[in-house]
Structures are given as C-alpha cells and as structure tokens.
Amino acid sequence: RFFENCKKKVPGKKGFPRFQKNCRSVEYKQSGWKLSPDKKSITFSDKKGIGKLKLKGTWDLWRFDKKQIKRVRIVHRADGYYVQFCVSVDIKEELEPTGTAIGLDVGLKDFYTDSAGKTESNPRFYRTGEKRLKFYQRRVSRKKKGSSNRRKAVNRLGRQHLKISRQREEHAKRLARCVIRSNDLVAYEDLRVKNLVKNHCLAKSINDAGWYQFRKWMEYFGQKFGKVTVAVNPAYTSQNCSNCGEEVKKSLSTRTHTCKCGCQLDRDHNAAINILKRALGTVGHTGTWIVKDLNALGDLASTLPGSDLVEQAESLNKESPRL
Structure with missing residues (x-):
C-alpha cells in the first residue's frame, strides 16, 4: 500500500505498512444467528466460535418479529460488548403543522x-471533561508498555472518551x-x-x-x-x-x-x-x-x-x- 500510494500520488503522509488491527465489530445478515424463544439469548452458528451469548436489556426486543430483523452486529466498546439489531419499520409520524x-x-x-x-x-462536553481526560492520560503514560496495568489504564481512558462522545x-x-x-x-x-x-x-x-x-x-x-x-x-x-x-x-x-x-x-x-x-x-x-x-x-x-x-x-x- 505504501508503494501504491506513492505511485497514485495520494495526498498526505505515506506511512510504513502496518499490521491490521483486531476487528471491533462483526456483522451478520439474516443467517448465521438464532434468537431463543424468550429472546434472552442469541446463538451464532458460524465458524467464528462465538456460540451462545446471554443478552441483557432486551425489554424492547420482544416488540419486533424475527422477519423485521435485517442485520445483527456485535460491537466492542470501551465499556463492554453490545449486540445491535437493525430492524426494518415504518417510522413516519404525522404532526400537526405549526406554521413556523x-x-x-x-x-x-x-x-x-x-x-x-x-x-x-x-455545552462544550469535551472542554468540561478535558481535565479528567488529562488525568487518565497521565496515568497511561506512567504505566509500563505491555503490562496489564497499562491495559487497564487505557481502558479507563477509553471509557471517559466514550462518555463524552455519548453526551x-x-x-x-x-x-x-x-x-x-x-x-x-x-x-x-x-x-x-x-x-x-x-x-x-x-x-x-x-x-x-x-x-x-x-x-x-x-x-x-x-x-x-x-x-x-x-x-x-x-x-x-x-x-x-x-x-x-x-x-x-x-x-x-x-x-x-x-x-x-x-x-x-x-x-x-x-x-x-x-x-x-x-x-x-x-x-x-x-x-x-x-x-x-x-x-x-x-x-x-x-x-x-x-x-x-x-x-x-x-x-x-x-x-x-x-x-
């Protein structure tokens, strides 16, 4: 890719090739997964070895029929793993005209x-939480690279960034x-x-x-x-x-x-x-x-x-x- 970018004259810096990072999400369409009858767990039947997973917070999943679920995605966030269900519904709602x-x-x-x-x-969410971010960033810098303590510190920093992003x-x-x-x-x-x-x-x-x-x-x-x-x-x-x-x-x-x-x-x-x-x-x-x-x-x-x-x-x- 480095040599291809040089030949194509791609703007910006051309860094050295890097190893592909671990994927943070995996997506399935209408096959490769199966919901339990009570919709409290989901089983993945492909060869990735995920198997059966228990689901928490399925209070709104029962409203949708399985045919409406078009995609299922497993996503890794800083505070844990999530299962996202992409559902096809008609969301149009009519409101009375306001005339403005x-x-x-x-x-x-x-x-x-x-x-x-x-x-x-x-609201300036980043500016408000910047002091806290600097605190966690300094904690990461003080940890030894490759250690479990550094990995924990990086995760804590990531959760703080995720909080600001969600706000x-x-x-x-x-x-x-x-x-x-x-x-x-x-x-x-x-x-x-x-x-x-x-x-x-x-x-x-x-x-x-x-x-x-x-x-x-x-x-x-x-x-x-x-x-x-x-x-x-x-x-x-x-x-x-x-x-x-x-x-x-x-x-x-x-x-x-x-x-x-x-x-x-x-x-x-x-x-x-x-x-x-x-x-x-x-x-x-x-x-x-x-x-x-x-x-x-x-x-x-x-x-x-x-x-x-x-x-x-x-x-x-x-x-x-x-x-």
Whole structure:
C-alpha cells in the first residue's frame, strides 16, 4: 500500500505498512444467528466460535418479529460488548403543522442562534471533561508498555472518551428532535466541517460542538415527522445585511452587524435570517425534502423521498442489549 500510494500520488503522509488491527465489530445478515424463544439469548452458528451469548436489556426486543430483523452486529466498546439489531419499520409520524419556519446559524460561543434571535448554549462536553481526560492520560503514560496495568489504564481512558462522545450525541439528538417538532421548515448552512477543522486554532472547539451530528439528527427527524429541512450555501450569510442585502465586511472578532440602512443586529442573528431567506428561495438543495415551489398562499409544496427507513433498535445510537 505504501508503494501504491506513492505511485497514485495520494495526498498526505505515506506511512510504513502496518499490521491490521483486531476487528471491533462483526456483522451478520439474516443467517448465521438464532434468537431463543424468550429472546434472552442469541446463538451464532458460524465458524467464528462465538456460540451462545446471554443478552441483557432486551425489554424492547420482544416488540419486533424475527422477519423485521435485517442485520445483527456485535460491537466492542470501551465499556463492554453490545449486540445491535437493525430492524426494518415504518417510522413516519404525522404532526400537526405549526406554521413556523426557522433558520439556524451554528457557532462556538452559542451552539446555534435562530432567526428569531433566540440562542442555545454550547455545552462544550469535551472542554468540561478535558481535565479528567488529562488525568487518565497521565496515568497511561506512567504505566509500563505491555503490562496489564497499562491495559487497564487505557481502558479507563477509553471509557471517559466514550462518555463524552455519548453526551455529545445525546445532546444533538434531543435538540434536533425539539427543533424539528416545533417548526415546519428548518434551514441551516451546508458546512464542510472537514475543511473548517483545518484551522488548528478552532479545530478542537469545532469538533467538540458536533455540528454534523446535529445536522444528521435534524435530517433524520425531518423524514420521521414529515418536516422540511434545507441545507443552504453558507457563503456570505454573515456578511450580507438581512434587511437590504448590502455586503458589510466584518472579521470574526466583530460580533455586531451594523449597516448603512440602520439595521443593527447580532452577527449570528443576522446570519440566521439570511439562511432562512435563502432556504425559502431555494429550488434544488441538499436536505431531507425537496422544495418544489411556493403555492398561491405562500405555503411550501414539497415531496417526501420515502417513509420506509431502517430503525436500529428504535434509535440510531441506541446500543442494546448489552452482553
């Protein structure tokens, strides 16, 4: 692979070949496994030697028929092993229209600012737990390489990282669900986080915010509840005036938008209004729904791509039951 990367001129560093690491998951489709009648255990009949495993936390597994289970996956996390069941269900839920549309501008000081001027605080889970992470990292560094004590210290560090990751994911999920249920249309920027983290001064804070996870859950709940989600081009949303459209150049340190027309708003509030206006005028976009046109009453006419989705144990990040 090292020589292939050199010939193909793959960008980035070309390290020496490495041995393949132990796999942290194994996946089965509709064969190679069998659930017990009471669904308290699962038996794997392939030649990997896994055999029969007892399941803990199967309180929601009884609701699904075996034909609905499309895949079974064994996953190794820092705090143990999990069995994930991928279930095919119709998850579309109809909600009463709220008649509201909202634009969201994500940031670092506040998690987002909406087009009404309301803000959601940024929890900063990594920054909050960073002191604890450093403590466990120092404990790992003091242990002898290859020793059982070092392996235990690495596992403890991994569990702390896993806790922060789950906190961030749960926050994004709960917030996205609330936003989608409260609005008929949600507009946000089509950000390329991979490019944003190239700024090493802000990379840690951007990764800690979890903008992409928030967007992923909004699009998921948009399909589930039949709401419109629109990702717009982020260019000049902070620079253009939301009142007159004039470009007002400003640096990141300038937090107030002031225009000649007399419009004076918080920088993020101004951007959120521009995002919403851009979404309402968008025909082809990246999002859950496709906005086709505005009817005579000014309401959005839209089409849903599909309602049959695959639900993995009722929640995308729900890992149950535990072995």
